[in-house]
Amino acid sequence: MTDSMHPAAERLIEQMGLQWESEGRPRIAGRLFALMLLEDRDFTLGELAHTLQASRGSMSTNTRLLESQGVIERVAKSGDRRIYYRLTSDPYRAMIESHLKRMERTKDVVAQARKELAIETKKKHTRLAEIERFHKFAITTMNTFLTEHLKRAT
Amino acid sequence: MTDSMHPAAERLIEQMGLQWESEGRPRIAGRLFALMLLEDRDFTLGELAHTLQASRGSMSTNTRLLESQGVIERVAKSGDRRIYYRLTSDPYRAMIESHLKRMERTKDVVAQARKELAIETKKKHTRLAEIERFHKFAITTMNTFLTEHLKRAT
DNA sequence: TAGAACGTTCAGTCAAGATTGAACGTAACG
DNA sequence: CGTTACGTTCAATCTTGACTGAACGTTCTA
Numbered sequence: 001m002t003d004s005m006h007p008a009a010e011r012l013i014e015q016m017g018l019q020w021e022s023e024g025r026p027r028i029a030g031r032l033f034a035l036m037l038l039e040d041r042d043f044t045l046g047e048l049a050h051t052l053q054a055s056r057g058s059m060s061t062n063t064r065l066l067e068s069q070g071v072i073e074r075v076a077k078s079g080d081r082r083i084y085y086r087l088t089s090d091p092y093r094a095m096i097e098s099h100l101k102r103m104e105r106t107k108d109v110v111a112q113a114r115k116e117l118a119i120e121t122k123k124k125h126t127r128l129a130e131i132e133r134f135h136k137f138a139i140t141t142m143n144t145f146l147t148e149h150l151k152r153a154t
Numbered sequence: 155m156t157d158s159m160h161p162a163a164e165r166l167i168e169q170m171g172l173q174w175e176s177e178g179r180p181r182i183a184g185r186l187f188a189l190m191l192l193e194d195r196d197f198t199l200g201e202l203a204h205t206l207q208a209s210r211g212s213m214s215t216n217t218r219l220l221e222s223q224g225v226i227e228r229v230a231k232s233g234d235r236r237i238y239y240r241l242t243s244d245p246y247r248a249m250i251e252s253h254l255k256r257m258e259r260t261k262d263v264v265a266q267a268r269k270e271l272a273i274e275t276k277k278k279h280t281r282l283a284e285i286e287r288f289h290k291f292a293i294t295t296m297n298t299f300l301t302e303h304l305k306r307a308t
Numbered sequence: 309t310a311g312a313a314c315g316t317t318c319a320g321t322c323a324a325g326a327t328t329g330a331a332c333g334t335a336a337c338g
Numbered sequence: 339c340g341t342t343a344c345g346t347t348c349a350a351t352c353t354t355g356a357c358t359g360a361a362c363g364t365t366c367t368a
Contacts, residue, residue, distance in 0.1 A: 008270035015263045021354090023256065024178015026326060040281055045345065060346055062326095081335060081344065092288045102177065109169045114164035117337045134246045137306065141299045147281055149291065175324095180356060199315060209358045214316055216356095235314065235365055310368090317362080324345085327352075 009038050013052075022149060028054055029062045033071065033091070042084035070094030090153060093146060100142050107135035163192050183216045187225060187245070196229060205306055221288075223246030244307065247300060254296050256272035261289035 013034040020030025031052050036043065043051075063085050066072045071091045075084040086095060114128040133135045167188040172240025190197065197205075200304050201214045217239050220226045225245045229238040242248060268282040 006271060008267050011270075012263060012267035016260075018255075018287075019260050019263065021326095022178075024176075028327080037281060037285065038278055040277060046343090056345075057329065058327050064346095072266065080359080084344070092285075096292075102173075106173050109166065113162050113166035116165075117160060123194060124192055127191060131246075133193065133306075134303070137303065138250075138299065141295065141302075145292065145295045148295075149288070151288075152291065183358080200313090210315075211317080211359065212357055218316095238317070312365105312367085314365080315363095318360095319358105320360105321356105321358075323339085323356085324354090325352105326354090328350085330347105330349095332347075333345095338339105338341085 012038065026062055026065065028052065028058055029065055032059075032062055032066060034085050036072065036085070036093075042086045044082045046082075048085065055066070069098050090150075093149065096142060096146055096149075097133060100139060103135060103142070104140055105141065107132060110135065166192065182206065182212055185220055186213075186216055186220060190226065190239070190241050191245075194241070196240045198236045198238060200236075202239065223252045239266065244304075250252065250296060250300055253301075254293060257289060257293055257296070261286060261293065264289065292304055 006008065017027040017031040018032035020033070021027040029091045031054075032048065033108060035048070045056060045059050045063065052059075063072060063074075065084050067074060067085075070088055071094045072085050073088045075086060077084060078150070110128055110131050113124060116130065117124055155228065160277060170188035171181040171185040172185070175181040189202070189205060199210060199213050199217065201292050202217070203210045206213075217226060217228075221228060221239075224242055225248045226239050227242045255281060264282055264285050268279060270280065271278055307308065
């Protein structure tokens with residue numbers, strides 16, 4: 001960002017950061033994501049830190065976060081000790097999948113409660129069954145979405 | 155919670171709170187949601203505060219939040235100054251919709267950048283077009299999901 | 309009109325977690 | 339070895355936003 005960068009690019013990066021933040025994810029991770037989306041190439045950690053004006057420590061943490069979600073990956077290059085980072089071939093898929101996981105977790109919480117409340121009033125039981133049904137349907141839909149998305153990507 | 159409540163119900167409420175928190179939403183809002191899901195009836199603000207062991211101030215804030223998202227609604231009863239709160243008929247729909255809004259916002263941010271970067275390298279432009287396409291597809295899918303969900307609900 | 313019960317607001321407090329930066333361990337290279 | 343460039347870790351700091359509780363305005367009742 002210190003170096004000349006198109007104002008629109010900078011804006012995208014900052015806005016993406018804010019967007020991620022508003023969704024409860026680290027701001028820097030969002031900026032990282034936007035940067036790598038724009039510049040479709042490999043970055044070293046130091047380069048990322050310099051470009052985004054943030055500490056190497058933070059870069060280390062956030063690249064690890066994005067890597068653990070399958071959004072970016074590390075690349076080694078022979079004759080170069082540095083680690084390179086780049087977007088995976090389908091970062092969106094990774095993001096949807098982590099969403100799926102959270103939804104499944106919620107579904108499980110509800111399912112557990114429903115099982116334990118089986119002896120309670122029929123009403124409560126039905127209520128919980130409805131939520132479960134909703135979650136199951138949502139999860140199925142997201143899976144279908146992923147499949148379709150993959151088809152389109154080719 | 156002070157009063158006798160099934161342990162499984164308490165657990166559901168607390169876990170839902172944690173789940174919401176991990177998704178960047180207020181914990182109390184999640185607990186509120188779970189409580190109203192379990193007890194399918196109308197609550198006054200004081201009752202909610204007492205049951206969840208939280209301040210009335212917090213209840214006021216969080217009921218407003220949930221109301222703004224269409225998850226709960228206020229009900230007036232003649233001969234009773236108090237305001238009652240209850241889940242809307244389809245709280246899930248509301249939650250998906252607020253998700254949709256955020257996604258649309260992200261899409262717009264990208265679209266804006268793409269427009270302004272039109273003169274830049276073809277590569278960047280294409281990259282951004284891809285993300286936009288992904289978002290549009292996701293938004294469409296979610297809309298379809300909502301429609302299907304409504305059908306099933308009847 | 310006074311008093312009580314209610315919901316809202318807001319200044320203050322607190323906690324979570326993001327970010328920094330220095331210290332550290334490691335690998336490459338002379 | 340000694341030095342340099344790198345990524346990681348972790349204690350300290352900073353920021354954000356949730357939450358509280360007291361003060362307030364309003365409505366109802368007597």
